[in-house]
Structures are given as C-alpha cells and as structure tokens.
Amino acid sequence: MLDVDIGDKHRRTLIGGCALFFAGISFLWLIWLEAGPEIGLGTRAGVGRGEVSSGQESSERRCLRPWCFDVTEFGARGDAHTINTVAIVEAFAAAKAARGGTVYFPAGSFRTGPFDLVSNTTLLLDAGSTISFIGLHEDPDWPVLPFQEYSVTLAEAEEPLFSFYGDREMYRSLIGGQKLFDVFITGAGVIDGGGEHWYGRKFNATEPEAPNGIHILECKGLTITDISLKNFPKTTLRPQLCENVKLERMLIQSPADARGASGLVIDSSSHVLVRDSRFATGDKDDAISIKAGLRIPPGDRVTGVVTKRPSEEVLVERCVIKQGRAISIGSEFRNGIKRILFRGIEFDGRGHAPGVGSIQIKSERGLGGGSVGFVTFTDIRGWNVVSGLELYTWYQCEDNQTLASCRSLKPGDPHPEPPVFENITIQNVRIEGVTRHIGIVEGLPESPFTNLRLENFHVEQEVGMPRKMYNLSLRMHAFVVLLP
Template identity: 25%
Template structure:
C-alpha cells in the first residue's frame, strides 16, 4: 500500500505586475493516492487438470475459461498456466482470480477470427462494435495476471501495414503471404473484409437498434485491444510480457485501484494503433518498473472522446507513473487526444524515453472539451527523440493548413467562443528534464480562444536542433533552461502569448538571434538572467508585435 505524501507548495505560474514587479502564485500539490491492492486465497488450479494441452495446436479456450470460472465460484485463488505453448481463443476473467503465467509459458491467441464474436465495446473513447477482446473482464473485483511468461495477441493476423514502414523485401514477403493491397498500393490488409472496413465511414460506430449482424461485412477490420478490463476494482498486472496486440495492448476502462508493475509491453514499431497502456477514465493507478516498446503511444492517459466522453464525465485521476523505460512509441508519456472527461492529479517520475517520436506529449483539439490539470513531472531522461521533447498541441488531427507562429499578425481571425467543447491544458509542473537529441526542445500550440496556461518548466537541459516555440500560451515560467541547439534562428520564438518568464536561460553554442516576438496580442514577456555573448542579436519583433512586449533584465 502506498503512503500519503505531505502537501508541498508548487509554483503554478508567474504573474507580471506592470513591467517591473513579479509575483508568484502558489498552490498545494495534492497527496499521492493510496492504491488498494489485491489479495487471493492460496488455492491453485492448473489448466491441465481441465484438459488443456500446451502443444501449440490444441485450442485451450474451454479448459482455461473453465478453470477460471471454477476457482472463482469456490471463492477465488490462482489459475496456473504452466510451461508450454497454449493456443487459445478469448479468455474471460472472473472476480478473485489470479491468472499466473509461468516463465516458460506462452499464451498465444488464435488467428481464427471466427473465435472472436462481435460485441458492443469501446473504440478510441466512443461506443463501438468490435471483435471480442482476447482477455476481458467487466464489473469484476480483485483480479490479477501475474508471472513471468508471455501473452501474445497474434496481432500480425489482424493489423493493416503501411508500405512506407517496410523494406522492399519485407513488403514483398508480406504481400506474398496473402491478404489484399489497396488501390494505391500503399497499405496491405489481411482480408477483403478488412479493406472494406477501412474504406467505410465510421466503421463499427454503434447506433440504437443495431446488432452484430450489421457489421459482419467489416468484421475483420474491427480489431480488438488485447487486454480490456471495464469497470473493475482492485487489479494487478505484474511480471508478464504482454505483446503483439491487434490494436492497443492494455486498456483499463473506468477502473479503480489498478497496479501495473514490472511488465514488459511490446508491439512492432510499425503496428497501427499499437499503443502500450491506455488508462481511460480510471481512478487510483500505479504504473511502475515497467518497460514499453510499441508502435504508437506508450503510456497514455485518456477519458473519452468528444460528446461521449463529456457525457460519461469520468476523468482519469490520481495516477502515479514511475521508474519506467520506453524504447519506442509515438510518445513516451501522453495525455490525449481523447481526454474529453478530463485528467487530473497525475505524477510522472524517474522515467526514461529512448527513441520515442515525442517525449512528453499532450494533445487535443477543438470539439474535445475536458480539462487536463495538476500534472507533476520530475526526473525525465530522453535520448534520440525524432520530434519534440516536450509538446503541447491543441490542433491534433486537424486537416489542412495549421496556424504557424506569427501568421495572425495582421489577419482578422474569427475566434470561436469558449464552450463545453473547448479543451484546456493548465497547471503543469515539470522539473529535472534531460534531453540528448530532439528535433525541437519545447513546443506549445494553444488555441486563440484557449491558451495553454500555467506551465512551469525548471532545470531542463536540452540538446536539440531547435529550441523553444510558444504559440497561444499564457502564464508560462521557464527557469534554469540550458539549450544546446544547432539551428538557433531564433533560439526562442514567442507568438500571440502573454505573461511568459524566462529566468536564467543558458544558450550553448552560436546563437544568431535569442528571441523573436511576434503577434499583436503578445505582451508581458520577461527575459532575466540570460547568458548571451556580446555582439549577438537579442530580440526581433514581427507580425505586429510591440517592442514593449519584451522586458529584458
């Protein structure tokens, strides 16, 4: 059981008083949550006693599920999967059961799509019809999957594959294996049904009165997530390797008291929707000492999509994520984009991201709504990040030209009203961030009607191609920031933002231009204690920005 953490003062933002005075607004960090743990009787049943065969050919769906049901009805205990290759269809968990997979055991889910029924489910934050999850449970209490063995979703049988993610030899082999290729020759699908689903609008989205029969023509496209627990309490996932999912690997939905410990979570880097862990509308969560190497976002916080998420109204809250390593993923730690129910009181500590596309990734868009707040991040290491080390983007998934810094300088732009559909990112504190290699160190892109606000970044050491870009941001404090960049023109760009304070900014290497200020609405930008060589250009003002918007101390 986790211990409570004492309240401490955290600076959320910096408020400027006129041009000279600066005051700090302080708030109290919430206490760490207490995550309730599982407990089981010592009784143990082996699946071989129910007729299971670990030869990789016999289908063990019935023996495994019978063992789980039997021990649950007896009051609970352990269902043991011993050494062997256990081919199976969907496994349905029951309350008070610990499914224990020994190290020399592999649970492999069948590639026979007929073994998976179409069921009412959830996909990317909205109700939908999907194939039955390989492992599932609903409204359960006190459940666990433990051990040191491997659980493999056989996802290669389900997933489409993009041509540009394969070598010529890999693509040729994939096409020769069967399946179909789209008209453009760019995407391989495992079947005609899968291709048909990909070209059908809103595939699988359920409406009143529809049944499974309405989706049979696109069944192969409706890939399941490997492990889904819905509205369950007291869950432990520990020790096992969970890999090769048709879609997301692990998806706890509306659960409470979840512990994820010492897991290895893997998906091919090219796997479509190959997320590692998606924690959606859950409360009281601990994720620690685990390793992720996946094809999409690695550790992700969600809470429903658009109207469906707002109607559910269940934020993901009280989450601790610590001592984890991510080797590949679209993001190391991610919030969004389906965050319409909100997210709050989340701690991310002592994690390393090695080669993730983006490091810390916070994404949303108009129409989502939801408030993401009280996020505390400390001691993060990043190496070889192809994109941004720290990214806030409120235009995620938008089609067509997106706003770039300064483009609204003289333009008349219609700004939407703030409604329940307007998302918000606010009250983040990040400390002790070390980055060796990224395309850009820090990038914020808020909305004109809703800035990214009240963000603190302290003690960050970043080596990247580009430095810092802040668009539509407010109340941002960056302190003790060391930037070693190869493309420093400018090092810092602030556009249509206000109340931004840079304290002890430390450029490394040749800096042609320290800061560019753009946009008519930019105001109260303070630069204090910056270490700049003589003869270098300090500031530049474009797209209607006033020179009075920048104060240098």
C-alpha cells in the same frame, strides 16, 4: 543559450502546486501503493527500473488462493498447436463457481481465442509459459461487439460490451472483464496477442475494428506484475472506469511499424500506479496514454444522475520508453484529467532511427472539451527523442491538413467546449538529441495553456531545430537549449 530565472516567488508557487498534487492523494491510497498484493507479490529485491522479474521462485508455490485451477486439468495442452479456448474458459468458470482462485498455466505454449477474467481470481503464468492468441483465420466466428463507449447501461448483459472511441463495431478484446473486483495477472510468462494475424489486415469503414488486448472495465482492484505483453493487435492494456490499479514490472512490446498498437491506456480510472516497466510500441502510437472519455457517461437508470468519471490520482514512475510516440495526456478527456505525476521516466531512442516520443499533451476543438490540471512531469531523461516537448491543440489536424480551422491559431468565434489546460509543471528534464522539434506549445486563442511551468529544462541539439510557442501563460526557470 536562454536562461530565464522566474525568481523565488514563482519557485514557491511551483512547490505549492506540487504540494497540491500530493495533498489530493488519499493517505490510504499511498499505503496501498507501497503494499504488495494480498498473495505476496510485492516488489522483489534486485528488480529495478523497467526490469521484468525473472520469476525464479516456483509459480506453483505462489498459487496461494483457496483454489488452484491448472488449465491442463481442464484439457488444455501447451503444445503450440492445440486451440485451448474451451479449456481456459472452463477453468475460469470453475474459479468463478468457487468464488475465487488461481487459474494456473504451467510451462508450455497455450494457443487460444478470447476469454474473460473473473473476480477474486489470479491468472498465473509459470516461467516458460506463453498464452498465444489465434486470429480470424482460425476463428471466423470471433465475437463482434457494437460500439458503446460506456457499458454501464448494459452491465448485466451476458456478453460484456467493451468500448471503443468511434462509432464502429469492434472485435471483442482478447482478454476482457467487466464489473470485477480483486483481479491479478502475474507470473514470469508471456502473453502474445498474435498481432501478426491482424496487422496486415485492411479494415474499411464497414468492417469491425481490430480487438484490444487486455481491456478491463469497472474493476475495483486490478494488479498486473512481472508479465511480458507482446504483439497485441491494438491497444495492449486498457483499464477503463477502474479504481485501485497497480501495474508493476511489465514489458509491453509491439513492432515499430504496427498501427494502432498503443501500449497502456489509462481511461477514466483513479488511484493508478505504474512502476518499473518497459515499453516499446508502434512508432505512431503512445507508449502510455491517459484519457478520460469522449462523451459524458449515461445517467443512472433510476435517478438519471450523471457522474463524470475522470482519470485522477495517477502515478507513473521509473519506466523506460524504448519505442513509441510518447507518454501522453489526451486527446479525449471530456470527463477531466487531474492530479497526475510522471516521475523518473527515461525516453531512450538510441539505436532507433526515427527516435522515440517524449512528453505530449494533446487535444483539439470539437472533442467535447474537458480539462487537464495539476499534472507534473519531473526527473525526465531523453536520448534521440522526436521532440523535447509537445503540448498542442490540433491533434487530428496533423493527419488531415484540409482542416484549416482545426489547426488555426487565429482568434475567431470561440468554440463552445474548448479543451482547458492549466497548472502543468515540467521540471528537471535533460534531453540529448531531438529529431524533429525542440519543443511545441500551441494553445487555442479561446483557451490558452494557463500556468504552465518549465523549470530546469535542458535540451542539447543541432542548429535549425524549430521551437513554437503560442497562446500560453508560461513561467520558466533555467530553460536551456545548447546548440553547437
């Protein structure tokens, strides 16, 4: 047993670091977090940690915007056979023409191809309603988008360009939207991404990538509540370059053997709340990931001024991870990640042989640098997890062991833009059983983890589990490993 007390002075430092986090969050944002959306969909009584609301109240009564556009009135049929893309697109076009409204899906199974959301509009699914996406075999003309990480310079294009971190084309997302405001997705229904149409498809270097699920860019005011999101081909939900994002009581689920099927990716976005949701994603993919760009955004077209868009002021609380690689920071964050709080998270891998991921912060040399700071994980519980803690700087190296220089921890020529990690607090963690590592902390010689605090970190595990810690400035209090 290892029990190291850092003393009262360092405890005060820890408390001060947490205080800095909260001081950085604006008062108005805190008010917004506790308020329900404007259509009266705040937290309902009886909905607790990681639960999705049963939606007992009638969705029709909640169609409270000035106009309610029932997709069946535009020709959609919820018969699980008809492809309703045209009708759904027309319903959203009508809402846009009315300067807002609710696009309503009654009970039924509505099959469709990709479509876009519009501003000041709610997508409302009644209980028993499912939106099911078709695949390439039924829509061979699925739009293909050229690579563009940041779409700012082409924001006026008729067909929005949704980003992807790579230099390849990509099939357009299932549900998209760009330069929007006040967008809501809610109800008691299911959105099924039809991942089975894509999972077995072999994508070579010349083919477009599989599409993201719900990918929203440059939106001010995005709220998603009480929805089940299942079986998406790639990332299920990705708000990018967004502000004021509220995600509550969601279920995000993908098969364990799906590849690239991450759950939620928060990308270069600020003032984000994720609460009371459940995640079960592919075993090799993150349940929740916070990123902030692989490249610097383009400059303003008039002034040429470049403004970095960090991910900042993010609160993730009371969520349950049943399957997936981790809750992660990185790997790309050239525009910065700061003032992040994970609180009351459960990693529950019981009954799932490979285990479930837990806390992870990752990057590598050559990803454009950037910094991660003032990040706190607190009140974390875990059962049958892959690793108690993974903080490392050789992310891609694990898939390509020939990149010896990438993984090397030996001092050498410093990289011109190394990732920077500082002021990270991990406290009140209790884990019962790990399948791979008790913990890994491996910084770079030229850029060690700085001011990393571990407090009340408790792991119970069998003898023989490895622990690795290199290149870090560490302060510990009550770091306990129990071995039989």
